[in-house]
Amino acid sequence: MSSITKTKSRRAATLADVGRATGVSAMAVSAVLNGARTSSRISPKTRKRIVEMAAKLQYRANATARALATTRMNTIGVAVAFGSGNEELNQYFLEIFNGILDAASRNGQTTTVLTLSSWEGDTERLASFCDGRIDGLILVTPALLKGAVKSLPNHSAFVAIHTNRPLPGVLNIETDDGRGVYDLICYLISQGHRRILYFRGPHGQIGAERRLRGYKRALAYAKIPFDADLVADGGYSIGQGKIATREYLARAGGRPLPAAIACFNDGVAVGCLEALAEAGFRVPGDVSVVGFDDTVAARTTIPQLTTVRQPLRAMGERAVDELLAHLEASRTGKDARLPAPVIFPVKLVTRDSVAPPAGTQGGATSAH
Amino acid sequence: MSSITKTKSRRAATLADVGRATGVSAMAVSAVLNGARTSSRISPKTRKRIVEMAAKLQYRANATARALATTRMNTIGVAVAFGSGNEELNQYFLEIFNGILDAASRNGQTTTVLTLSSWEGDTERLASFCDGRIDGLILVTPALLKGAVKSLPNHSAFVAIHTNRPLPGVLNIETDDGRGVYDLICYLISQGHRRILYFRGPHGQIGAERRLRGYKRALAYAKIPFDADLVADGGYSIGQGKIATREYLARAGGRPLPAAIACFNDGVAVGCLEALAEAGFRVPGDVSVVGFDDTVAARTTIPQLTTVRQPLRAMGERAVDELLAHLEASRTGKDARLPAPVIFPVKLVTRDSVAPPAGTQGGATSAH
DNA sequence: CTGAAAGCGCTTACAG
């Protein structure tokens, strides 16, 4: 009884097992089941017997043996840091990840996720995955320390999406954040706003800096003088946005609110909305609020957020395509130099969280 | 120029490369770098040279070759379905996952995540990972169809945490849900409640059924007659909890609220709180609300939720331990039969969302 | 105690 189960589950069937059971050579089985190249003309009858026997024995090509022979695992890794308190990562990550999954399976690759607790402390874990088990690695929002970049195994292929710093030897996939915020602020200005508070993102993070520059460029374009008091740290999460807004309101005391608040991302904007509601302000009646990213959160708030959409899914797909192309190139000895960073366009999404400044009548006549 | 980079990144260093560069045999290198068994006494001097050369060449044992030789990948897979709309999964999953990561690294295993879009549709993907790349697989909250269970490769080892149905041939790790809800309801009764609405979880899900039975047992124990009108479908998410509560309130018309509402999980409870606030009810003044799971959500609501805590981290650790023990047993030919399901105890966590029923004075005197 | 040999399960040229 028990021994039956045991023998059965002891070992997975091999090519040789299937061959023996069918009365053909292991290569014949390989050709039928796994062979793309050697599609030799095995008689349909034999082929059928092989396929049936393989199914019966639950044969599945051993991935490690195949990888050893071909030096390809046909697997791409996706590295992401699932630290604490980043509930928002989920939605953002999921959208990218779906693009990755799609593109990978379309190319016959499987996908595996490498979860780090933090980018700063876990580079060893990152490197330990570059030991043949994956062909290449996509880093999603890596926040690597400078030294860590060097310790990445240099025989492996990497693509980074939204990196905190440009990674040498790694293809970087970015969005045109600066343009996104520029468009957003121009839109606010077109609605009649001139006093626009900006809750900026983390210092030193490349995307956050680009967004801040977008804000400044839009003001400059509209000839609105830059006022340093109208830029504050907003963090990157709902909680931080809430706190930042509360603190701003406290600092402002009784002085009038800025006419509009532009937030680093949707998370911060949601926190901002919560804090404003707490303090009794209505959006967009008393103040307009805009976010960035167009996560689901942007559609579930009341009012729905005006924000900027990044093509996350397409970025995930592109990451896979670039990674595979790079692997192919370096395999065939073609020029495997990395292309320049890929910058994806963004799109303004107007919803209900923006209205002309209080005291203004309707329309879009104003500014410069 | 470019060619330097190219040769450098063409191929990872092998044992033979390191040996050649150091002037020793590949086995010597293997013994020094990877060998636990063959800790032959290589002279400290040679050992040092080997270690240094390995570092210089960025040597890392090829995982596929090693796995082929040892039939161990030293990697355990964690399967989870990241469908749409399960933001709550994150916190729950993360806690289990941290336990898994810990236990795995403590045992010298690495961990990889297999993300399914859905349990029902993605069993092929599940099976395709059992091809040598992992030694065993931990299924987190699997919701497998009956047929799918059979198609799991029978030469692989599985452990399931919170499965929707008992999986034959798979060790199931559960919590004592029934007891948790029983304790919760008893606590409500001890506070003077008798009319307790229960928002039950998904039909057919084994845990949801156990929780419902816990509710009924507690009523029976307190000799409170069961009233079918006081059980309603609550779903399992914030959104569903909100809708369920709204619908209940609408159905109830002007009739008095139940004194307390027990929810399938914290998500539903959060939705319930939102709907109650919408309708102008105060918690716990007008009605008491309790959840289940003790996710962070339970601590971020106002009032904080009384709920039941599951030892998620410990469960993740246990899953790894059991999986490794099972693998070891089947390797050494010892009896590899699976133990009975492991049931973890739960713990009542009392916070601020419960008060004696409206119109009652203070204390805990009442019921049976 | 240390090296040469065999083998893990595949695939890919290479002879028949």
Add this chain to the structure above:
DNA sequence: CTGAAAGCGCTTACAG
């Protein structure tokens, strides 16, 4: 067109 041979990079008995 189809089999036998060699090899991917490791580890593990097995001789010296």
